[in-house]
Amino acid sequence: MYEIWLASNIVWEMALTVWPLLLAAAVAWLLLMTAAVRRPGARLRRALPAALLCAAAGAFAAFVIVPGAVGSSLGELGYWVDVANLAAIAAGCGVAVGAFAWPLAAIFRARAA
């Protein structure tokens, strides 16, 4: 329980240091979603596979890039706890990429149709 409280506080403190960026990202995502929903012919459900693909690519890229970005490397993954943590971070990055890819894919598909 304490560890969950501590982890939430860590995330909160990290978010505080980049809150303008997070706010801008949230507004941009809301605008994109609104545009996707309102666009004639845009189908969010149909755009889901493409978004998932982008999310998977984003997660893979994060898995490879994050160790180097923090001054470490993939070779330093010593045991399963390292792999699990990196996978969780990568999954988070993947979700973020997927969240943006989803309305974008819907908009582009509608434009292409």
Next chain:
Amino acid sequence: MKRIAGQTALPPRAADAARRRLLQLGAGAPLALGASGAATPARASIRTNARIVIAGSGLGGIAVANRLSRMLDGARITIVDRKEEHNYQPGYTLVATGVWPVDKVRDRNAEFQPAGVTWVRDMVAAFDPAANAVVTAGGQRIDYDFLVVATGLHLDYAQIPGMDVAAIGSNGLASVYPGPQAAQATWAAMQSFAQKGGNAIMTLPATPLKCAGAPLKMTFMLRDRLRQAGTLDKSKVRFQSALGAVFGVKVVNDNVLARWKDLGVGVEFSRRLAAIDIGARRATFVSPEGEKEELPYDFIHVVPPMRAPDAVKNSELSWKEGPFAAGGWLEVDKATLQHRRFPNVFGIGDINGTPRGKTAATVKKSAPIVAANLVSVIAGGKPEVSFDGYTSCPLLTREGSAMLIEFDYDGKLTPSLPMIEPLQDSFFAWLLKVRMLKPAYLAVLKGRV
């Protein structure tokens, strides 16, 4: 819950005064602090007009101030400390080894102190616990009902003749401890040494240390920087310990020594740095038998002896006998962190005369305990929460990897999560150190975790 030795042994005048004030404080007010209050935020505040002085506004002082200001309604809290800059000290090793820029360890104390406290920008020059008062260097006398001592410790470079803190960064002289500037200068010295290689000496004094892992981290990282610069084969790294070990927890000590053997780091024991000639780059070591040896070096990392600041050491608050008396550490009960002779006094952080545990991680676990126990005493009760001496040290083993070591008063490894393997080289432990522990520290400072 342990009973506190000497809890009622207050000097009569102080005891009467303390009792009188306690009776005036509305002591019967409800307290929403269970026995598990250490880790849980308080839910209700109690009304009191107690005067609380907190000496020191480092991590411990501010963390306790934030907690008390939420847990108490009407208390008059005064923080005494001249220091305006707040330093994230656990980041010094990262600055000193070129991982972080220096601005990451610099903040302002004013940003973290709770609203409504009085901040006296001066140092406590004398503690007078018998009269429940502190006197500042500027001569101001501040009376209190309750005192929290959070002065940290004193880096006693003066015990090393020839040592000059201002010279850190020049002539191969390094020392990570004094502050951000010294950490930055240490990195400059390390970089220029790594370019050429040569003889490196790493020292360890015999006193209790804050972050006892820091001298080891510096050694691991220096060796790694030599490897990266391609000068390892031209270099010799020797660790000179004034003790019979390099770390107080045996399994960790043995593990580090085995690693150093593999890495070619030499270790010599029972050798105290007795003097240094900075210009000539020569250090004198002395054995317990008094035998002296002068060693030339190209790079030296000096870890100073550490003790309580004079104001505490020379006061009635310090240990008068036992292993903590020589350093003048605060005489607190190691479980409740309440002073053993003055029950209206508590200690937090590096100043405490307790086994091990001079780390920010110790403050993380003990600040809620100090706040809870102090509130219990204010409410007329007894300290109810016990501290197990938790401390932690992410031991950098090279750039990109660390070991996450957590242990208690008894030197027993106590990983926070069961799956963590303390002696495993780990990317996660590195990530924690370089990205997550400062946010955790800030949450401790704000009194939230």
